[in-house]
Amino acid sequence: MSEPIVTTPLRERASNALRDRFLHEALDIATTKFIALRREAFGDFPQGEALRDRARAIKEATLQRLDAHLETLVANVERVGGHVHFATTAEEARRIILDIARRTGARMAVKSKSMATEEIHLNDALEAIGVTPVETDLGEYIIQLAHERPSHIIAPAIHKTKGQVAELFSRELHRPGLAADPEVLTKIAREELREKFLQADLGITGANFAVAETGTVVLVTNEGNGRMTTSLPRVHVAVMGVEKVIPSMTDLAVFLAILAKSATGQKLSVYTTLVQGPRRPGELEGPDEFHLVLLDNGRIAQIAGPLRESLYCLRCGACLNVCPVYRQIGGHAYGYTYPGPIGILLTAMLNGPASVKDLAHASSLCGACADACPVRIDIPKMLIELRRQVDEERIAPWPERVVFKAFAHILAHPVLYRLGARIGRTLQRPFVRDGRIRALPSFFGQWTRTRDLPPVAARTFQERWRDLS
Amino acid sequence: MAKTRGLFPASPAERPTQPRQRLDLLRRELSERCPQTLARFRSEFERVAGVFHRVASASDVPAELERICHERAARRLIAWPAEELGVAIAPALSAAGIAVESMPHDRPPDAERRRLRALIAEADLGVTGADLAVAETGTLVLVSAAGRPRTTSLLPPCHVAVFDRTALVESLEQVGLVLEAWHDGPAPPERGAAINFITGPSRTADIELTLTRGVHGPKEIHAIFVDGGLGLHG
Numbered sequence: 001m002s003e004p005i006v007t008t009p010l011r012e013r014a015s016n017a018l019r020d021r022f023l024h025e026a027l028d029i030a031t032t033k034f035i036a037l038r039r040e041a042f043g044d045f046p047q048g049e050a051l052r053d054r055a056r057a058i059k060e061a062t063l064q065r066l067d068a069h070l071e072t073l074v075a076n077v078e079r080v081g082g083h084v085h086f087a088t089t090a091e092e093a094r095r096i097i098l099d100i101a102r103r104t105g106a107r108m109a110v111k112s113k114s115m116a117t118e119e120i121h122l123n124d125a126l127e128a129i130g131v132t133p134v135e136t137d138l139g140e141y142i143i144q145l146a147h148e149r150p151s152h153i154i155a156p157a158i159h160k161t162k163g164q165v166a167e168l169f170s171r172e173l174h175r176p177g178l179a180a181d182p183e184v185l186t187k188i189a190r191e192e193l194r195e196k197f198l199q200a201d202l203g204i205t206g207a208n209f210a211v212a213e214t215g216t217v218v219l220v221t222n223e224g225n226g227r228m229t230t231s232l233p234r235v236h237v238a239v240m241g242v243e244k245v246i247p248s249m250t251d252l253a254v255f256l257a258i259l260a261k262s263a264t265g266q267k268l269s270v271y272t273t274l275v276q277g278p279r280r281p282g283e284l285e286g287p288d289e290f291h292l293v294l295l296d297n298g299r300i301a302q303i304a305g306p307l308r309e310s311l312y313c314l315r316c317g318a319c320l321n322v323c324p325v326y327r328q329i330g331g332h333a334y335g336y337t338y339p340g341p342i343g344i345l346l347t348a349m350l351n352g353p354a355s356v357k358d359l360a361h362a363s364s365l366c367g368a369c370a371d372a373c374p375v376r377i378d379i380p381k382m383l384i385e386l387r388r389q390v391d392e393e394r395i396a397p398w399p400e401r402v403v404f405k406a407f408a409h410i411l412a413h414p415v416l417y418r419l420g421a422r423i424g425r426t427l428q429r430p431f432v433r434d435g436r437i438r439a440l441p442s443f444f445g446q447w448t449r450t451r452d453l454p455p456v457a458a459r460t461f462q463e464r465w466r467d468l469s
Numbered sequence: 470m471a472k473t474r475g476l477f478p479a480s481p482a483e484r485p486t487q488p489r490q491r492l493d494l495l496r497r498e499l500s501e502r503c504p505q506t507l508a509r510f511r512s513e514f515e516r517v518a519g520v521f522h523r524v525a526s527a528s529d530v531p532a533e534l535e536r537i538c539h540e541r542a543a544r545r546l547i548a549w550p551a552e553e554l555g556v557a558i559a560p561a562l563s564a565a566g567i568a569v570e571s572m573p574h575d576r577p578p579d580a581e582r583r584r585l586r587a588l589i590a591e592a593d594l595g596v597t598g599a600d601l602a603v604a605e606t607g608t609l610v611l612v613s614a615a616g617r618p619r620t621t622s623l624l625p626p627c628h629v630a631v632f633d634r635t636a637l638v639e640s641l642e643q644v645g646l647v648l649e650a651w652h653d654g655p656a657p658p659e660r661g662a663a664i665n666f667i668t669g670p671s672r673t674a675d676i677e678l679t680l681t682r683g684v685h686g687p688k689e690i691h692a693i694f695v696d697g698g699l700g701l702h703g
Contacts, residue, residue, distance in 0.1 A: 061475075138673045189684070194590070213652070223673050224623060227686065230663065231663065251482045252645065253642055253644055257641045267513070270671055272665075274666075275662060278662060282575045282614070283613060283614065283661045284572060284582065285619050
């Protein structure tokens with residue numbers, strides 16, 4: 001179990017999110033823009049579809065021999081002077097990194113954006129031993145100052161207005177009266193964080209890929225903080241899920257061609273940094289020590305499990321941007337580290353199916369996510385599987401299970417279905433207002449609390465067809 | 470670890486069997502398409518807000534640099550040493566009143582490194598070479614090494630890369646081949662641990678999706694293409 005299970009019901013978290021008018025507007029603008037940028041990027045790129053198929057095949061092939069590829073990766077990282085550590089659980093990963101921090105004598109660590117370090121709740125653990133973690137990705141820096149979690153995989157502070165950021169910086173950085181101007185605020189972040197980069201003893205990053213054949217870790221960024229973090233401090237620690245390994249540089253070229261396009265519509269992100277171990281002897285800069293922490297945390301169990309395909313994920317955020325649920329409620333309402341369609345699957349992977357008993361239903365199964373995914377992960381199929389698991393393990397309350405069993409029975413028998421329609425037509429009369437059923441009594445009120453139902457038609461299609469023929 | 474059949478039969482990308490030979494062949498093919506490749510590079514580089522310059526020969530580079538410095542009142546420059554750039558820029562620029570600090574060929578002792586770090590952090594402009602210029606995306610690829618530090622293209626607010634036709638490649642797919650070739654066999658002893666792909670100036674849109682440049686890395690990036698070639702061993 002990786003994260004504390006959220007106790008407020010999803011319904012409540014979603015309602016709160018829906019009431020936040022600014023969040024709603026921000027999400028609308030951001031997701032619409034990302035969708036347009038991605039479409040444009042792939043529109044100009046005829047090889048895109050074939051490359052997506054190839055990328056999916058590379059991910060599947062890698063999983064089929066994951067142990068061999070990880071062995072090759074470890075051998076090559078060690079060959080170039082790096083150290084590799086394997087963490088089965090989040091707790092183990094934290095312990096490994098804290099040990100490195102202690103040995104380094106670090107008092108401050110600069111961090112380049114890493115969902116893996118969010119997943120293992122690293123920052124709190126570092127603070128607990130007196131090491132100050134400083135997030136350097138502008139969005140992550142903002143939410144760190146605000147003591148919040150990211151609300152989107154790619155744009156973590158998308159839920160904040162520029163006014164809120166200005167006020168936050170004014171207060172936390174002791175610079176009163178800052179203008180709500182992104183240029184001004186970015187410049188301040190640059191100044192503040194440059195100091196930190198130059199002073200830090202320890203740099204912690206994630207990794208988008210690790211090339212087994214050469215022992216190279218790959219960081220895809222836009223701001224330059226990934227380069228700073230891997231060049232200036234004495235020690236560099238990269239934390240990476242085991243599924244991110246890829247066999248060769250030829251494979252890397254395939255992924256680089258589609259990753260940034262899927263995430264932000266750029267042909268490439270501004271910086272793609274390939275790091276092969278610590279600095280070489282003659283280099284002016286670069287870490288003296290390089291550590292790669294390979295994180296399992298429930299991933300390996302899914303290689304033979306129903307969520308296997310979610311291990312292909314590149315963390316591009318494309319599925320978030322197209323999801324009608326995410327676009328309404330935003331990332332925080334999901335309640336866990338990873339939001340959006342893929343987030344539901346990853347949460348189940350990390351914390352077990354019980355953690356997604358309501359999240360698995362936070363989907364209309366429209367399939368927009370599977371369509372947008374650069375490696376064509378069939379998210380709806382796995383959501384249905386999770387729903388089935390939740391049902392099988394009797395996680396849903398018994399009245400819900402009884403009603404759905406009855407419903408399934410009725411749907412499977414046409415005679416019962418037609419009889420049901422005739423009965424329903426009579427019983428519904430007191431509840432139909434202006435052509436909609438807005439509120440049903442007692443237990444059935446669960447369905448109408450957040451949706452209106454269409455009434456049963458005065459004459460069903462079957463009945464009209466019979467009359468016509 | 471559980472051995473599974475997998476969801477469908479799949480293989481990783483097919484790797485070139487003799488990458489270095491394949492790369493030599495590619496370079497010969499590319500030299501014939503050089504004008505188109507350069508035009509495409511320029512177009513993509515400018516699309517990501519790079520500023521493109523073209524000079525006839527290596528001896529024209531210092532004057533072009535002087536112009537760039539003058540335009541933004543840059544008075545302190547850091548640069549890779551002449552052997553790494555393929556052209557000597559310090560004499561001409563110093564004569565024009567611009568301070569040029571050449572990066573060391575080897576790793577100096579602690580005190581000197583501290584002095585250099587402070588200097589690099591204050592520099593107005595950094596001059597580097599480029600190992601690859603990728604036309605498909607307008608990307609410059611820089612391999613770090615002794616004498617080719619990483620921060621020259623990172624800390625100053627303006628980065629200028631000087632390159633010639635030997636760096637040009639057309640696509641990311643070809644970059645994959647180059648990377649295979651570079652890692653085929655033992656690494657040259659002076660090569661460093663970092664390869665940086667640079668596509669435009671540093672940017673973010675984290676605040677209300679408003680694009681701003683020069684977050685942590687440079688605000689501006691320039692590329693100077695030298696028609697006549699640079700004096701590099703290639």
